[in-house]
Amino acid sequence: MRNKFLSLLLTLTSFTVFSQELTLKETLDNPSKVINDARIEIRVEGGQEPYTYKWSNPSTPLKSNTASGLTEGIPYTVTVTDANGLSVTKKYEVPAQSITEVFNGTTQPIVDAIGSVLFWDPFAAIGIYDPVMHDDSGAPLLHPNGDPRTISVPFIVIWLIIGGLFFTLRMKFINIRGFKHAIQLARGHYDESEAPGQVTHFQALATAVSGTVGLGNIAGVAIAIAVGGPGATFWMILAGFLGMSSKFVECSLGVKYREIHADGRVFGGPMSYLVKGLKARGKEKFGKVLAVVFAVLCIGASFGSGNMFQSNQAFDQLQGQFPVLEGNGFWFGVIMAILVGAVILGGIKSIAKVTEKIVPFMASVYVFFALVVIFMHISHLGSAFTEIFDGAFDPGALKGGIIGVLIQGFRRGTFSNEAGVGSAAIAHSAAKTKHPVSEGFVALLEPFIDTVVVCTLTALVLIFTGAYQGAEGLGGAQLTSAAFGSVISWFPYVLALAVFLFAFSTAISWSYYGMRAATFLFGKSKRVEFIYKILFLMFVVLGASISLGAVLEFSDMMLLAMALPNIIGLYIMSGEVREDLKEYVRKLNANELFRKPKPVKAANKEG
Structure with missing residues (x-):
């Protein structure tokens, strides 16, 4: 009887446990x-x-x-x-x-691995601050799945900002005291038609600017303001000013160590100064390693961020305004590839002739409409700037505190102008000049145009109209379009055209960057150049035809990673650039540099 009772009890217990599983x-x-x-x-x-x-x-x-x-x-x-x-x-x-x-599923783990390095937060890792975001009552903010929301200070942003700050101090605030001379050079006051090179100062500037001004200035800024609040604008502008010094250093070196072949083709940029500049310091092997790493990353970035992303977003914007295009990404890509091919097959001279017309035109149009919106809300001027400065130094907890708003601004500023990445040095290497430092002056205008002017105007439009508030569910480009559209109902059509032209000009500029990286790795023959151009055009079609996902993220990280080998080289050679700058300023003030010197108060005498 006892055994039967125990057996029954065991059965009931087992049933209860099973039902609870x-x-x-x-x-x-x-x-x-x-x-x-x-x-x-x-x-x-x-x-x-x-x-x-x-x-x-x-x-x-x-x-x-x-x-x-x-x-x-x-x-x-x-x-x-x-x-x-x-x-x-x-x-x-x-x-x-x-x-x-x-392909997307295979690439994603690689992206996550690279991202764990580039976006690693060293400050949070050593306990300098708590990365968890809290509301005004002190409770942690959570994702829908219950994980805490966090902010981070990405390593790559720190790398770029510290580099910009170092070069600003090392060159004694060349970003401020050299601004007037930079304008004079860009306007052609010191153009030397007989100087070695392929393009004018302005054409080199336009080519480099076209490689940076694009969707990041439109969509990226909107996201930064929506997430970080108006205060992010202040830190974005500061990042632009620091980036001006980085551009000065890398583009001066790009011209100094360039190679000009007998047929007139120019080979310059980080690949050249990392090899030659470090060789002169007894670090030849180290320089070659840095140059190869840079070239590989540059090719990857040229096919992704500088190519597929551009055709993809151009098609996305245009089909949003013109439904007849929907589902015709392949044919749109073919047409865009034909247009891009018609330019890049002619080389840097052809690219420069196009960018010197597109960039000023589109920048002027965008700035004009931005100013129209701002003047329509001019009564908000005081409150808008109060929001910017109060938000920069005393942001609410919901924006992640001062760390959160600072990083949103710095991140957008550094990622937008590509200062320290090294890409612009490739374009400026082709400039007609006998004085490498002069091209550094011209180059420092790029972050000013890209970040201090275009990005800031986008931010002001969002702040003046209040469009950044209640932006849930809207993408960055949609948010900017809505802000402009609140004043100019037909502006979304203008924005779609602007995105297409910016994408087109970015693609042709990056084709040159990637081509020069390819010739460094595989030989400086015209055959290598032709093969690269054909592949580049194929990727234009591919980008407009498919969803990008992790492929784009991978390419973005390759672009940012270009700053790692480049800035290492810039640190090592910054003393050399400083001495070259001193000599340039001395000769400029003594009217010894140009045939027809004009009185210039471009830079203070070195102390």
Whole structure:
């Protein structure tokens, strides 16, 4: 009898335990060949309702049994917990089917690995500040999945800002005292038609500016203001001023160490000064390693950020305003490739002739409309600047405190003007000049135009109109378009055209950057140049035809990573540039540099 009782008790206990166990059944869905639209639905059996679902995907709420917008081929975890505290964790992966999904899923882990280096936060790692964001009551802000929201000071931003600050101090604020002389050079006051090179000072400037002014000035600024608040504008402007000094150093070196072949082709930029400049200091092997790393990264960035992203976003903006284009990305890409090809097949001279017309035109149009919007809201002038300065130094907790707003501004400023990345030095190497430092002066105007003028005007439009408030669900370009559209109803059409022209000019500039990196790695023959150009045009079509996802993120990181080998070289050679600057200023003040010198008060005498 006792044995029967124990057997019955064991059976009842086993049944109770089994009924309390959580069993998960899943439905995996991949509805299309488009990337990042995978879906996982969980059904729970057993346990006690209600259940919570802790997904590894931050955007999925705790109460949702369905996660959507997932990347195909990437594993996700979910922990389900019932009302009694019982929980179970499982991992799921929606298989990638199309080629783009497979490529995207394969690239994402690489992007995450590179991002863990470039966006590593050294300050948070050593406990200088708490990266968790809090509301005004001190409670931590959470993602929908329950993870805390954090801010970070990315290593790559620190790298670029410290570099800009170092060069500003090392060159004794050349970004301020050299500004007037830079304007005079860009306006052609000191052009030397007989000097070695292929393009004028202004053409080199226009080519380099066209490689930076683009969607980042329109969409990127909107996101920075929406996330960091108006105070981010102040730090963005400061980043632009510091970047002017970085551009001065790298472009001076780009001209100094360039090679000019008998056929007139110019080979310069970081690849040249990293090899030759460090060789002169007994660091030849180290210089070659840095140059090769830079060239590989530059080619990757040219095909992605400087190419596929441009055609992709140009098509996206135009089809948004002209529905007839919808679904015709391939043919749009073909047309854009033909237009780009018609320019780049002619080399840097052809590129410069186009950019010197497109860049001033589009910049003038954009600045004009921005000023119209600002003047229409001129009564908000005082309050807008109060928001900017108060937000810069005393931001609310919801914006991440002063660290959060500072990083939003610095991040947009540094990423927009590419100062320290080294790309502009390739364009400026082709300038007609006998004096390398003179091209450094011209180059320092780029961050001023890109960040201090264009980015700042975009920010002011967003702040004056108040469009950055309540911006949930809007992308950066949509936000800027809405801000302008609140005053000028037909402006979205102008913006779509502007994005296309900016994308076009960026693509032709980056084709030259990537081509020079390719000739450094594979030989300085015209055959290498031709093969690169054909591949570049194929990627223009590809970019307009597919969704980019992790491929674009990978390319963006390659562009930012170019700053690592480049700034190392700039640090080592900064003393040389400083001495060259002293000699240039001495000769300029003594009227010894140019045939027809004009009185110039461009730079104070060195102390």
